[in-house]
Each structure stands twice: as C-alpha cells, then as structure tokens.
Amino acid sequence: MQVILLAIDMGPLWLTFKLAVITTVLLLILGIPLAYWLAYSSSRSRFIVETLVSMPLVLPPTVIGFYLLLAFSPGSGFGLWLDQWLGIRLVFSFEGLVVGSIIYSLPFMVQPIRAGLVNLPVNLMEASDLLGKSGLTTLRQVLLPNIKSSLLTATVLTFAHTVGEFGVVLMIGGSIPEVTKVASIAIYEEVESLNYASANTYSAILFVITFVILLVLNLTNGGYFKGLWKW
Amino acid sequence: MVKAELSKRLHAMGGEMVLDVQLSIEKGSFVTLYGKSGAGKTSILRMIAGLMKPDQGMVDVDGVEWVDTDEKLLLKPQHRQVGFVFQDYALFPNMTVLQNLAYALGKGQPSSDIDPLIEMMELGDLQHSKPATLSGGQQQRVALARAIVPRPKLLLLDEPLSALDWEIRQKLQEFIRLVHDEYDLTSIMVSHDLPEVLRLSDYVYVLENGKVVKQGEPISTLVSNREGIPRFGKLGEILSIDAESLTVLVDNDIWTVPTTNINTHELHPGRKVWIAPISNDVVINLMD
Amino acid sequence: MSKTGHAFYFVIAVVLMTTLGCSQPKPQTLTIAAAANVQYALDSLISIFEQETGTGCEVVVSSSGKLTAQISKGAPYDIFLSADMKYPELLYGEGLLKNKPVVYARGSLVLWGPSMSDSADLWQLLSSDEIRKIAIANPKIAPYGIGAMEVLTSMNLLDGVEEKLIYGESIAQTNHFMTSGATGLGFTAKSVVMTPQMRNVGKWVEVNTAYYTPIDQGMAIINHEGYELPSAQAFYDFMRSSRAQSILNYFGYQTDF
Secondary structure, eight states: OOOOOOOOOOHHHHHHHHHHHHHHHHHHHHHHHHHHHHHHOOOTHHHHHHHHHHHHHHSOHHHHHHHHHHHHOTTSHHHHHIIIIIOOOOSSSHHHHHHHHHHHHHHHHHHHHHHHHHTSOHHHHHHHHHTTOOHHHHIIIIIGGGGHHHHHHHHHHHHHHHHTOOHHHHHHHOOOTTTTOOHHHHHHHHHHTTOHHHHHHHHHHHHHHHHHHHHHHHHHHTTTTTTTSOO | OEEEEEEEEEEETTEEEEEEEEEEEOTTOEEEEEESTTSSHHHHHHHHHTSSOOSEEEEEETTEEEEETTTTEEOOGGGSOEEEEOTTOOOOTTSOHHHHHHHTOOTTOOGGGGHHHHHHTTOGGGTTOOGGGSOHHHHHHHHHHHHHTTOOSEEEEESTTTTSOHHHHHHHHHHHHHHHHHTTOEEEEEEOOHHHHHHHOSEEEEEETTEEEEEESHHHHHEEOSSOOOTTOEEEEEEEEOSSEEEEEETTEEEEEEOTTSOOTTOOTTOEEEEEEETTEEEEEEEO | OOHHHHHHHHHHHHHHHHHHHTTSOOTTOEEEEEEGGGHHHHHHHHHHHHHHHOOOEEEEEEOHHHHHHHHHTTOOOSEEEOSSSHHHHHHHHTTOBSSOOEEEEEEOEEEEETTOOTTOOHHHHHHSTTOOOEEEEOTTTOHHHHHHHHHHHHTTOHHHHGGGEEEESSHHHHHHHHHTTSSSEEEEEHHHHTSTTTTTSSEEEEOOGGGSOOEEEEEEEBOBTTBOOHHHHHHHHHHTSHHHHHHHHHTTOBOOO
16 A cells, blocks of 8 residues: 555644544533532432433444434424524534534543542542632642543543544534534545545544644653643 | 530441430540540541531530531531541642641631741641652641641541551640640540540540440549559550569550569450559559 | 464454354345445335346445445445446456446436425525525535536536535435435435435425536446356346336436436
C-alpha cells in the first residue's frame, strides 16, 4: 500500500477539533455536578441515573444517532417544539452535533470523576464541612484539586472519544461542508469513493494531532512538565 | 454546656447494637468517652458533630439546640462551630500546612489568628510543607491547630493519637491539654488508650455495647477499688509473674516488684494495673 | 515460534473458523450484492427467479462504493448490481468480473416531499424559505446524488439552494432523512416512491431526464479465481429477460436503452 500525502481540505479536521473541544468543555461543566451528585447522594434514584449515564456505552452510535434524529426532527414532537419556540434545529447543524456528542461521550466524563470522588477519604469532605465551608467551596478547594488525575482521565477520554465519533454524526449530520462534515465523515467518504490516498492523509493528520494532544496531557498528569506549567 | 441524649441502631461487625446514652458535660471540662472498639464511642462523637443522625434524641450546646428529633431539627455540621480532630488527620493533601490553616479561617476572621497556633504547635518550620511530607505526629499537630483556628467552643477528638507511637503520643497529649486550657475549650475525646484517658480527662464515660456502664472522675471510675486508690500511682501492664516477683511495664520502663505483700490472685500477664509505691510497699489495683 | 505461540494461534484460528464458518451461505445459494436503490425491486425479482429455478438467493444491500471495496478484497458475492457503471467498470479493470458490465436498468430521479399534500408545488417550494433543508444523496459517493446536483445546476437552482442541502451517505439514508421529517423535501430514486409502502406517501414529481445524465446501473458476474456459480449466469440472463424488465418498469426504472 502506497502512502501518499495530498493537499486536502483542512475544514473537516478543524471542525472535528472544534467539536471535540466544545463538547469536552461543556461536559466538564455538566459532568462535574452530575458526578458529584452520583457520588454523594443518598437518594435511590441515583441508581437509575447512574444506569442511564452508562447507556451511551451500550448502544451502537448509529442507534443513538437514529433516535436523536427522530427526537430532534423538526417535523414533530420535541424537534418541532424547539423549532417553533426557540428557533433551534438540532438536526443537520453544528449545535445538533454538540448535543449528540454530549450524550455520546457523557459516560466518559462522568464515570472517571465519580470514581475519583468516591475514592477520596470521606473525612476530607467532613473536615471541610466542619470548618463551616459550603458544598461548593468544598468541591472547588478540597475535592476537585485532589482528583486531578481523574479529571484529566475524564477530559482525555471525552476528547478522544469525540474526535473519533462517527455513527452519531453520520445519522444527524448530513455531511454539510464546514458545518457537520467532520474528519471521520470525510475519511469515510474518501474511502467510499475509493480515494484511499486522501483517506490516508486525513487519517494520518488526525492520528498525529490527537496523539500529540493526548501525550501532552498524560505527561502533564505524570508531572513531566512541572517546570513549564503548574498542574 | 453539652447535654446529649442519643439513641441509634448501629450495625457493627458482630451484629446489631443499640446505642443509647445520656451525657451531660460541664463547660470547660475535658471528657473522654472510653471503651472497647465498636462500643459506639465514635458514633456519639459524630452525632454531636453532625456527621451522623441519631434515630432519636437531642443535643443542646450552651443553650442552643443542635439536634431535636421530635422537632425534626438537625443543624448542619457547617453551622455547629465544633473543632474536630480525626484519627487519620484529614489534612487536605493539595494544600500546605499554612494553607490548611488559612482555609479554616471563618468569614471576616483575620489571618493573624493563625499565628499563635503555629507558634503553640511548633509548626513554624513546617508551614510550607505539604501533609504528605510530614510524619504522623506532625500531621496531627497541624490537624489540632486547624481545628482551633476558627476558635470553636467545643473540641471533639476522635481517637486522635491511636495511630502514633508512644513517645509522640506523650508529646501530643501535652499539646492537646495545652490547647484546651489556652483557648477555654470544652473537649470531648474518644479513646481506648488508658494512659491517655488518665492523663488528659477531668471526667470519663465508660461505654460498653452502646450503653454507659460507668461514669465519673477517671481514676476512681477506671481502677477497680481494692484498698483505696492512691492518686499518685501509675498505669502499668503486667509482663510476667513468678513465685517471687512481678514484672510490670510502666510508661516505657520495666519495674520488678516483689510479690510478698501482694494478692496475686487475679494478676496475670497482660492485665493492666494501677501501681503505686506506699511506704515500702507497692499497692496494685486492677484497671477495668 | 514457540509451542505456546503455535497453540495460541491455533486456538484463535479455530474460534474464528467456527464462528465465521457458520455464517457462510450454503454452497448452492446465490449471493447478490445490490446497491440500496434496487433492493425494493429485487424482492419481487428474486421470488420469481427462485420459483423458476429453485435456486435460493441471498441479498447483501449496501452502497455501491462499499460493495466495490469489499468485492475487490475478495468478498464472496456472486452477482453485483450497482447504482452506476463506474463502480463495476472499476472492478472489471481489476479483472474481478467474468464479463464487461452491462446496463440492467436506468434509474430516474424524483423530487419528493413525503409530508406534502397533492396541491403542493414542489419545485417552487424548493427555492422558497418554507423549506429549510433539502436532502440529496452525497454526489461524492452516491450515483443518484450526482444526478441531483446536475439537475440543480442545469435548472440554475444551485446557487439559491446550496446552503440548504444536506447529504445522505446513500439513497437509503437520504430517504430516511425525508421520511423521518428531518427535511421537508429531497431528491431520491424513483424506485423508492414506486414501492408499495411509499407510493401514496406525500407528493413526488418526476424530474425531466433532460436535466441530468442518465443513471445507467450496471450489473456483472463476479469471477472468483475462475470459479463461478452456474446459477449466477442464470440470474444474469434472467435480469435481461422481459419478465425481469416488466418488474423493473413497475418500480420506475427504464429498460429501453
């Protein structure tokens, strides 16, 4: 197999990373409170929520995408409501991809953080409570700083998982250039039209960039960049 | 100052145990909850702190009700103004000693409030170290200081010294008593270590299976009365007995005592005793 | 390689063979690889063929591109029914086909609004603001998509509607976008709206063939190292018979070319 690197449209790659970064950031904001609740709540509905959070792991991505397409189609139901009342369409739009990615990558963010919190000694939180600190203060100043490696794992997994997302995007994306045609879709199309050289080029660039990003994150977690930036 | 009536069903290793106690603690006193592991001592402390909920009961501190199950009143630990010292220190690993102490400052409390504690607990050199680099004894000093930073009125100590070895324990017991006196605290300590109890407490509650079986002034409560208990005795542990003498471990010393005038009937190796020299004799009383 | 290494590979091989071996089609069955758009007509075609010859058939439906890639890597299909001529000719160039591909049907495009009423003017709606998204098959990978793009270009509609276009990776997905209500309007194969299920769904209009290159769909017998099923030739001939052609006509394909 000859490997030829060609000049290709960088749009899909840029779109992929944009999607991955936005999804990861939003999932950090959503995932930390959710993981906190799952770790510390004594409510029985906790078990149901925990199971729901794991579901995206079980369902094939194309199935998730299929149901999202049904749910978000502006023809009826929720999609219609969104369109009429908020003017938002979640099919064939970048926003739709973000929502789809958040659902698809949810367990990858929530589960490591939850596990990290649960493994912290209980008396850290107790000590902070007894010093009169609010739950939010305890979370920000005591809990999160002590689960840094879990946070990093969650971020890395979420980011990587979203970069590789295909099935969901295939179903609700519509392959619109500069909007929903992410790298995984572009590679798929190149393969489909038998342009293996372009497919290889996309794949190689995607692989290298993602590898470097994840390597830097992992080295940071291992303390290799102590001199350069504070972790 | 502290009045508590607590009952709770606890699930321990051996099965279920019903905890049912009534405590009344005078302001400024140093009280110990003493008993074997699993007797419910830590649970009582945690219920006073707000880390555990009683099935039924009340806690009243200095006229303020903290817990009243009839009224469904359960004050959150954040609002209880207790200092709590944990058995495993519970220092925040991500913060230095100084940061741990500064974190404890209440709203509007000046940071200068930390300084006297740093001095008292001899933490000056350790200020900028993280807990992981400190020894057990050093960590517990920090934990004790941190508990006092917000100037609580009530100090709770949950087996604070059980993880430490004998010499460090001695030193820390001094710190505990120092802090108690210096800051006018009312202190409640959980311990199953006799020397500690005898050394620090003004009053002791003996717990067994979740109930208070004895309470009172430490020596008279804990030492079983034989011939009048001299207060100037020491606590020891019998190492061996033979026909003529008794070897006892007292603090870190070994005493050998002739058994001529001693009733060795209930004495055997391992037994804890209260031993005091009187005239040319030695009086030995049994610790419970 | 050590004994453990041999043993390991042996176990893996056995596991793979037993699991994969079970999914091979029975030797006498004819395996037909068909592009998505022809699957609807194929059901009827096959039942007649099976009745006439007693040969069982299995159908693998996928996109022409995927099937081509698989065939070029040795997939065990006997007949290839593509959605165009380009893919089969590629395979012929690689020497994988028994004979040069021939056209078995000519497909046509329709403009379809599955939720539209009979009175709707679909062409006018195409350019209007009422329709926010239009589905077409991806011209890069699906032959019917090329036709749809040609139509839009030759009708001078492309500039106006280009940003409304969404691309299905196959005719199947394009249909799905339309029937699920995700888009109001789209271009699809006539064979789709001629199926019994979709015949009376919404409204469709035929696109004037002058506006796009004929979609000639090619068929060929696949040559597996000199071996081919005898029934493959039988099916090939059947597809060019008048009986097959009348079925294809029913489903909207042209057969007079």
